[in-house]
Amino acid sequence: MDSVPEMRGSQNGIHPRIPVSYDLYKELKSEASSEMQEGNVSCLKFVPLPSTVGKCRLAFMGRSSNPMAAPDPNLMFIDVDPLLRNVDLTNWSDLIKPLRIDDRKKQRSVQHDLLLERKRQSPTKGVNDFSFTGNRLLIHGGKTSIFYADVGEIPKFVTHEVPALDDEPRMDPKLCPGDVNFMAFYRNGNLWLQNIKKNGEVFQLTIAGQENKDFKGIYAGWVNYLIQEEFDRYSGYYWQETQSRTQRIVYEVSDESELETLTYVNHVAVAQKICRAGGATSGSARSAAATEAVFPSTGSENPKTDIRFVEFELPGSDAEDNLNVRRYKLPMPLMEYLPWTETEKQGYVVRYGWLGEAGIWAHVLTRLQNKSAVVFIPITSFIDEESVISDDFVQTSPVFILHQWTSETWIKETDSVHFFDLKMAENGEEGRLEFIFHFENMAGFEHLFHLTSMVNWNSERIADLPTIICETMIRPITSGNWQVLNTGIDIDFANQLVYFQGTRDSPLETHLYRVNYAKGSAHNESCLRLTKAKFTHFEISVFIKENLFLVKSSNLTTPTSIEAYRLVIFLKEGVCPRPLAYLADDVDAPGPEIFSFKNSDGDEIFGQIYKPENFDSSKKYPTIVYVYGGPRVQNIKNQFSASRSERHRMYSKFGYVVLTFDNRGSDNRGLKFEGVIKNHMGFFEVQDQVEGVKYVSQTMGIIDENRVAIEGWSYGGFMSLMAIAQYPGVFKIAISGAPVVDWRLYDSAYTERYLGLPEENPQAYNDSSVVQQVQNLPDEPNRLLLFHGMIDENVITTNMMVLIEKLTRACKPYDLKLFVQERHSMRSSRTVEYYEMTVLTYLQQFL
Structure with missing residues (x-):
């Protein structure tokens, strides 16, 4: 390399400076x-699709290996044959025609820009995210464009743009599990429902949200800054999984009206705005001239969060059909049900979701995050949103504290959670709720536990009590001086297996493991590593139904490869499955x-x-x-x-x-x-x-x-x-x-x-x-x-x-x-x- 000065040491053996140009x-x-x-490994979010060719078709976001293709990510696919091994699948195929979205003139959304920053993402002109519901793909492209495509339109699925309302962005869109012709989304402080085929007809679902020009207020179905930045959750609502025409959505209401607001100035945008007044027509500003956003600093007011749900019947084909929305709330904010101090109640609802038809579960933390609780909120605990709570009000059902614990340091949020169906006794007043949860053991290492809570609706026992602390049995599933990661778990119900990621082999490596959740840590020999040794494995996707898992793997000297494996039930310790296919090859x-x-x-x-x-x-x-x-x-x-x-x-x-x-x-x-x-x-x-x-x-x-x-x-x-x-x-x-x-x-x-x-x-x-x-x-x-x-x-x-x-x-x-x-x-x-x-x-x- 001619331009690099020769690297000779001085007489005392000290290496000299190299001039920089x-x-x-x-x-x-x-x-x-x-x-x-690292080659062509820029693929994210694998999702299995229905396939009639005897193979498992996987959709994912990636970039084409064709150097003439557009540089922005697109929706790609591969077909994995479960009967073959060592198949080269490094040449990916487009699932849809590449998107090239020019939405520079669309109105900029501060919430959208800041959400991308929380996710550490940059906007593209291609596919930014996608989801699969029923037989339909929902695709988010560019800044705020939304498309859908139906499975079966091959060789490439045909994309259809969901009609836009105006320049206001629709954020966090999700298809309805009961009818994929309907899509929920967040916009202007509230949740909305759109018929994506019938002229884009829109219905308002929530009314609790308010916005004002100072960009602070009350938001329904949106996640506040602290939950996004510090607890890694980016969605503020969830559909109930049901095929019924009666649909429910649980959502959070975040009250930021008492928080301080800061203004951030982009001086390039300010100059661009001034110059346009003088006739200039272009500029290079990447954000608005002035952005106002709340900033919950230490010791100041925190956002207040409440959990609510809406219930409605999906409109039929009749043009006169209106949406009859029933809105429900708790008689008092969720944190008020907990036996905590007022300061502790200024804490965080870090995770929540549906527990079948029975109700809603939530994981909450105190403000200092040294005390935590998992709660069950029966559907019957909610009241109509318009109800006025009087002094003689009697709540129908209490909120049940399934488990609560403390820490001398802090407690982390987790996605490694699974709730089994609530099992009720014949008298309808007693039930048993089993769930798997992830938290620290007595030695301070994060592990999986199997919990069984006795839930009792006996009216004499719970009279006038808004909160019941359940009797809960806890049994460790994993144990040892190593960590189970909080990145999520997958359950094989038929074989009573839980798949998780952890550091059992080395604190420098993460692997995919599985263990029998019915046996627990007393039978640690049942905990098996499924990924190859001496590598770190990440962005792991497990597909129980398809009998398949995918991993990205690398080590210090081997760039990332992507491999597909069959889930093999009968394995010995130290014997890993052989890969079915390579989606991206590694090189030295x-x-x-x-x-x-x-x-x-x-x-x-x-x-x-x-x-x-x-x-x-x-x-x-x-x-x-x-x-x-x-x-x-x-x-x-x-x-x-x-x-x-x-x-x-x-x-x-x-x-x-x-x-x-x-x-x-x-x-x-x-x-x-x-x-x-x-x-x-x-x-x-x-x-x-x-x-x-x-x-x-x-x-x-x-x-x-x-x-x-x-x-x-x-x-x-x-x-x-x-x-x-x-x-x-x-x-x-x-x-x-x-x-x-x-x-x-x-x-x-x-x-x-x-x-x-x-x-x-x-x-x-x-x-x-x-x-x-x-x-x-x-x-x-x-x-x-x-x-x-x-x-x-x-x-x-x-x-x-x-x-x-x-x-x-x-x-x-x-x-x-x-x-x-x-x-x-x-x-x-x-x-x-x-x-x-x-x-x-x-x-x-x-x-």
Whole structure:
């Protein structure tokens, strides 16, 4: 490579700096990108479709392997033959004609834009999501366009656009399970029903929602910011699964009317708006000039959530048919039924859904998330929405608390849940409800449990009691010092098997396992791994009816492959099924090395290292420590990570050692390991990072200890600042992107989980604050490089402004780069390019 200077060490064995130019950056970035190439694995959300060809047809979102095809994702399909093995299915076929949607002129929705940001997604002109109900596909394309296609219209399904109402977007659309000619959606604060074939006729389902120009109010069928961002739920309503013409939808009402509103300004959009008044006709703004959104900060008012449902008969073919909607609510908000304090009741309904015809289940957490309950709400507990509650009102049925528990640290939300049908006794007053739930055991590791609750409607026992605490038997299904993931479970009822993902083999790998839920952890030999060893498996789809499962797999040196397997009932431990088909082939690629060490408290800490290209063990190299370090994230896995690996591989080509550590507080190691950050963030995490650097320096002897930088974004940006403030002799430069500098400036659900309420625990907030450490930041110039997006509604830009003011008053030098059109993440490739060039140039000049 002619343009790269020869990498010779100086006489003292210290590796020299490599000059950075844009051309060299592009060349090495391209080289790293080609080495990190994962091929055609950009497929998401596999769904089985009916097929008459003796094969299992799977639909999914993907990009065509044809280089002449449109670059946006489309709906693709493959046919897996369950009787054959090792079938090459790497050439995917279009299920529908590729969509190229130009909806730039459609009205922009703030809620839609922010939902994409919560999902960490970017809008495309192709397929963004899809679902399958009955024999019909519902396809979401572009920003807010909706299409449907019926199974059987082959070779390519014919798409039909659902008639638009106007420029107002229809969000979270879902087909009715009883009649796929009807679709529910959220719009303007309420839920609506649309006949997608009959001229697009629309009916209003809910009336509780209100909106105003200040973008705060009451929303029916919509998920508030905290549930989206901190609890990973993005839908605010669910159809009851029934084929009846009488349909029900359970939904939440979120009251945000008392929350504070912040305004985010996109100055490019402001300039574009001004210039248009002067005759300009184009611009490059990626969001509105001004966006107003609520921000529930620590200690402030939280959204209030209630659970309701609507019931209605689907309209017939008669043009005069109207929709008779019956709306139901609880006599008082759900959280009021719980025997908790007023502060605890300001908590969260993190999951809920239908429990057959019997009623609704919900998983709720207190505001501090250290107390939790699973509740059952019978249909008969609800009253008409228009009812007035008087003093002599008697509730028909109580709310049943099936299980409640507490934690010294915090309790997580979970999707690894299944409820069996409620079994009633002949007298109609007693019932037994069995369900599988996922939570921490006494040792702090997350596992599956089988619970049996006795539900009693005996009128004498429950007289005047709005809430009944059930007698519940709990039996562990899995156990041990490893984690069952909260990503969901699949149930094989015929064989009493539950399929789940976990870390039983290694904390660095996730696998698909199965266990007999009727036997439980006393028979741990029944817990079998179904995926190949020495790999990490993710985005796993299990199809019980089709007797099939799909996995994406990779390890450090093997990019992602996608494989289909048959579900085999009779297997021995350590014997995995052979793949039926390969949907994407793997190729060999360079990767980092994983190692571990014991910190000063005896905990095993995992680390990862990229060594410089043309590595010479006799030389010492400048080092970049990439850090996130916060809870609910695990960086060190036996997994190929193309996006981050590409950047780190590029750094190594410039002659840097790149280190990453999963310090205490990181995910998937149990609550004891993760919970050390409780009431003190940015201390133990930083300590482990420093000990990791020293370990590599002492055992490998390849680090130039005078040239160590630390780089991080979000929590990693906070960590970078706390690291250089506490250990300025270890880290010469800190690169900090979008950091929280005072946890009073972050959202309530995340921060209070770890630090409590600020008025009750002010010392924890002060100890965990960057602004309290400003005096300890370096006095020398060129040691602090800061980045922030100016329309960041997650870690609001106020954090950076407060830090700059503190730095100015303390006469501390810093370098600042602002991204005018970026939110919390860098979405634009040009922004990423600018960021990387800036970091490399800064390190070349000053490290």
